[in-house]
Amino acid sequence: MTGAIRSPARSQLRALLAAKIRLLVPLIIIYLTSYVGLTVLAGFAKTTMAYKIVGPLNLGLILILFNYALAWILALVYVRVAGRTYDPEVERLRAGIEKSRQCAT
Amino acid sequence: MRYVTLGMFGVILAISLAITYWAAKRTRTTSEFYAAGNRLSAAQNGFALAGDWCSAAAFLGFTGLTALYGLDGAFYALGPLVAFCTVLFLIAEPLRNTGKYTLGDVIMYRMQRKPALLAAVIGTIVVNFAYLMPQMAGAGVLIKLLTGISYDASVVLVGISMIVYVAFGGMLATTWVQIVKAVFMLAAAALVLVLVLAFVNFNPLILFDGVEKRYGTNFLLPGNYLKNPFDQISLALGYVLGLAGLPHVMTRFYTVPDAKAARKSVIWVMFLAGSFFIATTIFGVAAAYFIGKDALQVADRGGNLTLPLLAQYLGGGAGTLGGELMLGFVSAVAVATILAVVSGLTLATSGAIAHDCYVNLIKHGQVDERRQVRVARGAAVVIGVLAIVLGIFAQGVNVAVLVILAICIAASANFPVLVLSLTWRRFNTGGVVGGMMFGLISSIALALLGPAVLGNDAVWPLVNPTILSMPLGFLGAVLGTLLAGRDRANESRFDDVLLRAHTGVSPSDA
Numbered sequence A: 001m002t003g004a005i006r007s008p009a010r011s012q013l014r015a016l017l018a019a020k021i022r023l024l025v026p027l028i029i030i031y032l033t034s035y036v037g038l039t040v041l042a043g044f045a046k047t048t049m050a051y052k053i054v055g056p057l058n059l060g061l062i063l064i065l066f067n068y069a070l071a072w073i074l075a076l077v078y079v080r081v082a083g084r085t086y087d088p089e090v091e092r093l094r095a096g097i098e099k100s101r102q103c104a105t
Numbered sequence B: 001m002r003y004v005t006l007g008m009f010g011v012i013l014a015i016s017l018a019i020t021y022w023a024a025k026r027t028r029t030t031s032e033f034y035a036a037g038n039r040l041s042a043a044q045n046g047f048a049l050a051g052d053w054c055s056a057a058a059f060l061g062f063t064g065l066t067a068l069y070g071l072d073g074a075f076y077a078l079g080p081l082v083a084f085c086t087v088l089f090l091i092a093e094p095l096r097n098t099g100k101y102t103l104g105d106v107i108m109y110r111m112q113r114k115p116a117l118l119a120a121v122i123g124t125i126v127v128n129f130a131y132l133m134p135q136m137a138g139a140g141v142l143i144k145l146l147t148g149i150s151y152d153a154s155v156v157l158v159g160i161s162m163i164v165y166v167a168f169g170g171m172l173a174t175t176w177v178q179i180v181k182a183v184f185m186l187a188a189a190a191l192v193l194v195l196v197l198a199f200v201n202f203n204p205l206i207l208f209d210g211v212e213k214r215y216g217t218n219f220l221l222p223g224n225y226l227k228n229p230f231d232q233i234s235l236a237l238g239y240v241l242g243l244a245g246l247p248h249v250m251t252r253f254y255t256v257p258d259a260k261a262a263r264k265s266v267i268w269v270m271f272l273a274g275s276f277f278i279a280t281t282i283f284g285v286a287a288a289y290f291i292g293k294d295a296l297q298v299a300d301r302g303g304n305l306t307l308p309l310l311a312q313y314l315g316g317g318a319g320t321l322g323g324e325l326m327l328g329f330v331s332a333v334a335v336a337t338i339l340a341v342v343s344g345l346t347l348a349t350s351g352a353i354a355h356d357c358y359v360n361l362i363k364h365g366q367v368d369e370r371r372q373v374r375v376a377r378g379a380a381v382v383i384g385v386l387a388i389v390l391g392i393f394a395q396g397v398n399v400a401v402l403v404i405l406a407i408c409i410a411a412s413a414n415f416p417v418l419v420l421s422l423t424w425r426r427f428n429t430g431g432v433v434g435g436m437m438f439g440l441i442s443s444i445a446l447a448l449l450g451p452a453v454l455g456n457d458a459v460w461p462l463v464n465p466t467i468l469s470m471p472l473g474f475l476g477a478v479l480g481t482l483l484a485g486r487d488r489a490n491e492s493r494f495d496d497v498l499l500r501a502h503t504g505v506s507p508s509d510a
Helices: A003-044 A059-104 B004-023 B029-039 B043-053 B054-069 B070-098 B104-110 B114-147 B151-199 B204-217 B229-245 B247-255 B261-290 B294-301 B306-315 B322-363 B369-395 B400-423 B430-448 B450-455 B466-483 B487-502
Strands: A050-055
Touching: A003 A059, A003 B294, A003 B487, A050 B306, A059 B114, A059 B204, A059 B261, A059 B294, A059 B487, B004 B114, B004 B151, B029 B204, B029 B247, B029 B322, B029 B369, B043 B151, B043 B247, B043 B261, B043 B322, B054 B070, B054 B204, B054 B261, B054 B294, B054 B322, B054 B450, B070 B247, B070 B261, B070 B306, B070 B400, B070 B487, B104 B114, B104 B151, B104 B247, B104 B322, B104 B369, B104 B400, B104 B430, B104 B487, B114 B151, B114 B322, B114 B369, B114 B400, B114 B430, B114 B487, B151 B261, B151 B306, B151 B322, B204 B229, B204 B261, B229 B247, B229 B261, B229 B400, B229 B466, B247 B261, B247 B322, B261 B294, B261 B306, B306 B322, B306 B430, B322 B369, B400 B430, B400 B450, B430 B450, B430 B466
Parallel strands: none
Antiparallel strands: none
16 A cells, blocks of 8 residues: 555656755855865965955955855745745645545555 | 943843733643744744844954954854855754754754664754853853943842843743844944944945055955964864754754745845944954054953944043943843843753653653743743853853854754754664764864964964864764664665755644
8 A cells, every 4th residue: 555655756856856956956056165175275276356346345255255145045946936836846746645545544 | 331321231131021921821732932933924933033143242343353353353244144155055944944943953853762862862953052151151250341230140140130031031032032132133233334334425436445554465364363374274263063963053044934034034144144244244354444553452352342432432532421332332232132041051051951851752742831941941041040150150260162163063063963864864863872972072072172272383284173073073973873784774764854844734733
């Protein structure tokens, strides 16, 4: 009986996870590279960090501000996609499991 | 004795005790004690997360670092914000779906074996105490600095307060103390920010220009504080991955009804705490501009009085009514900051000892509700007393090592085990034990062998061990998994774990 409950749910779950991975892996690579990259730059390329961009604000400060903005934007992107795409999928999955459970009892 | 500060602090203390009284009447079940009945909204949890995560290190420390050392302070403040990306993308929702009250619950849900739970408990307790001890010591130093009360009395006062909040009011009291603290903290920051901007005709560039003219271009370049670039990278890694392994923050996600709310609460805290961290950078530069590095270092060598002194200056300066009120307000908020964090730590540790150890490990889950709550309350008292004792003994000790160590262990032991439990099919109990062991031992050993403890005789050249101990933690997890052999049952059960982690339901739910 459990096999019958799980089969359609299983493939739905796999599809959901594949979709999540497709979004999360790039997001994770972006924020980690940007943040650790900035730290590497700050450690090894101090003269680059000194370039003035806006008045007295140098590249270092600008990049720090950029990373704040990046973190916020990536987070909002994820929450948006999750709300629009993943949550309905999850609802469908749960409804499906509920139905199979009711049929089984 | 600073009476204005004492008075304001007294008000904050009274508010928090009132909260505890209100919460105590609503804290009867384990669900209420550990997770506030899962009834918090995303916004409430977001504010509480901000209150929990932004310690006095953030409030006073980042500002001071930026004022004294320039850009490095701004760097320090960025990490704690970016860390929430790790939490959002990897941990928050699966944690909420697979666990009940603690980090141990998640590991146990995946592994279903006691050694795994024990390893998780050890990881939680070590990190929490490593975090708690410097908070208590910091409280002693700070309260003494800001109000005049003696170090020991300050530690005892903080300790008794947190015991009362947690033992009587559980997660509900802790949450609202954290929310109130966050509101005060953000209000204080907003006030100081508006005043700073008003002083420079709303052109913040004047501040940056000014400090450069005064202290040279090197001031706004990295490397004034963290001289070793590998140390900078190590610190950055510690923050960005360690938050996800910090039990007292992660267990906050159990207070919301579902994963969706958990997700939204991260957005809330990212904007609240993130704005606050940016503000500390502006405050630091402003303090260096208005007051000057020398005066700040005379007041406190570590720069910890920077923000209160800036507030005093903006209010009119020392001796004026406005100045003293501003100083008192900001100082009182700084002290409240500590209360919120140590309460969260005490509650999370109580969860590890009462729920994970006593109820699940020792009694196999066979304990009735009332007894569970009583044991949890008792654990909170014991932990609180221990924290007071440790805090008193820590006077004069270099607690900076402990602060670094706590985050580092979280990144090296807790984070690898947690993330692998949620993503790797092959991962098994041997991996949990191996990961915890390698992570714990390497972070502690490297910290003890490093410059923070051994000074110039250091064997390990970096203050922050994370850059080596975190990979070692992962290595230990992999080795442990491979050495323990294959566990087919565990691997096929992973489908159920994934289902639960990503949808909140199990196929065997009745």
